[in-house]
Amino acid sequence: MTAARAFVSLIGAGPGDPGLLTVRAVEALRRADVVLFDYLANPELLRHCPQAETIYVGKKGFSEYIRQEDINALLVQKAQENGGQRVARLKGGDVYVFGRGGEEAEACARAGVPFEVVPGVTSAIAAPAYAGIPVTHREVARSFAVLTGNTQEGDAHYERLSGVDTLILLMGVRNLRAIARDLIGAGRAPETPAATVQWGTTPRQRTVTGTLQTIADEVERAGLEAPAITVVGEVVRLRDTLRWFDTGPLLGRRVVVTRTREGNSDLAGVLRARGADVVELPLIRYAPSGDLPTLYRTLSQLGTYSWVLLTSNHAVEELFRQLDEMGLDARAFGAARVAAVGPATARALERHGIRPDFTPGTPGAAHLGGDLPASADARILHLASHIAEDALEEALGARGLNAERVELYRTEPAEPTDAELQALRDADVVTLASGSAARALADLAGTDFPVAVMGPQTERAARAAGFTHVTVAADATLDALADAAGTAGA
Template structure:
């Protein structure tokens, strides 16, 4: 039997933007993903649907599976011939026990690769405006594990650390914060040495507490802190007040859920992240092309009888041209036919296939498309409408009222999706999600299907158009609608909601 292969992949500190390109590429091709509790939700959401999941849930002293068990799982899955991704928070070799996981693989001649990850010891201070080295303050940085076994003393030479005069970064040390600070003081560190605790860096829950080595424990107790968090000690900590940048972004501190059809890249998510939001990108619907496309192929054979083709989604346009190719036809068969698109996203798909649209409504929804197209009709025109099986019924009604003959042909179905890894309902109940962005009425319905909540009154919904808003209103959400049905207007709406 052919052996599989293992990739030890560092997922970074939380922000999916810090997940490496190689890590993403490896993850996309995984058969099995073995993941732990420190992997950011944004990265978890990128695990392919086809991959089998094994949660080993390591965090502090709470282990779903002991390290020896994890090592064995990697070996067994590789021996089955699988492509195994061991997805670890931060970097796999920095207190990630990656070396231990390689020992058993090496003994059994299992091929493996290491994909380094961005470590929180560098990234989290950076997101808080703390450079871990600075020519005016220090010339070295030291990363120390703050974790110790229960009942045992630290095996740390605090005197040596103090003598380096460098920046000290303690990972996994919050439970022993008092002991760490006291150890440094006993070793002769200046009591007024700046020090900081940095909570959940690179995420919406990022928070910092800056004090001195002698007052840090007291200040943390006063302000409160949650784990995971790191401890930074050194003169560079005092730069945070001037160099802090993340909190100045317009959506910093906000966690936004973006719903979208599975498989579609989300410019909305990208734009939200540029403004500092932590974006959880979860498909709430999936589009499935129909196996039987006889009606559409019959329409291809009478294409010269249509005056208009109206596309109501990028998916509808993509399937149309895929089936056109399968029917051994190309865009020449559309000669003389006018093309309408519901919005810029659909128009872009058409342009990529050499088609410039003749009509886009000012408001990107089915009713507006119907009204705009109806205004172009003189009566008796024939219109082809290739779209989802459960489309906007009012669109056809508007067109027929104005004398059009409409061939409304279903080319795909919309199926509701649910995350395997993230309990969105729980995220909503606990107030972890600040805003949910909806780009269609179907994503609203998919969100409701996947969460199954009894009460949606706590959901703040940013909606791209009035039909989407109406769908969210029906579930009692706190709804807001963009001034225009564009991604840019939708992003500005989220900013306005945060600042209201």
């Protein structure tokens, strides 16, 4: 009998770029109790499931670390353990495109374990696209076929493909010479353009081009190995015009993006779009306030303040979480006016139904304190971390204004894994978006590497912590910080 909660999600992890994971896949990972992931699933995706037990069941090329039959059995076993568990099977590319997902689904069906299939972006389409090669084009290709290049999986019957404009070969690097010879023997012209893309959609992407007759030599000369796909057809000629990803200004540059464990980094997406090899490193984590009685007493009187100041996105989220715990909502603000430190914090407030009464023209705590339109007798509340910097209070004090600061949450050091620490040591540049991140990074790994920072306040904190190679973003935007990451240390 199948346990009541048993459920398996067969998830296509996409071709490598973590930004190509689907929203549905993220939801399934967040609900998972156990995650089985393979060699081609980007480890970055595991940040979506910090609550889950993770099990590596990788297969690489012709060397199988675990047999497919054993993976099938493990899926069922984990789903049925502990009265039933939600299991996510994270597979590179798409579940059913040469991914043997059908066999895993059949194993679940035989065992009576409910399952779902979450399709993924297949490398057969994505890798050529990132290399500037559309698999179809109105003028040169109206059809395509996806083939396995693994000759162990049977006869390809290449003569049946004579009318297909574009051929896409997966898992074919080792057999490329023989495949090209067989395609020519089946009638494909030797001068047909061909391209091989290794590690498509990732900062490690490399592409070589040639013809069907020469592509094996070009791949061997360049030293390309699996994972790679080969495209054969006239569409390859479009690469010189349509290539975009491997011309990115940050291609191959390793950038460590410091963040909180709970947060998602929009900066990482901007950097990846420019070709950077991004590692998201949690340096700090958030914990509940250490003085809940004072916090609850303050929140119960929120409407008695003239101004409530919020200086981070997390402050907004924690504030509404605590209000919910108390059985309150946005109406608790009463007549109090609300100020946000910058546009991102303002948007966080708006998601909770509060449109800020004031946001400084230049984001930053010092600008908020210097420009806040408060009267001399205003009662001002600053809800923040226990280690929030004093820039806001100092700017208010210079104007004769006083603010009551109450601990809304605590900021504590995170504990990076050995792999994360190694990535930090290998980085070309590290981005810092806050003073607390600068101090945490200095405590964790020292200060002997370039950093890119957003804003003068974070620059001061970084220099005070001991960093000397500091590049400051031209303005308080993610694009500007990405620009700074491109020049830092160069």
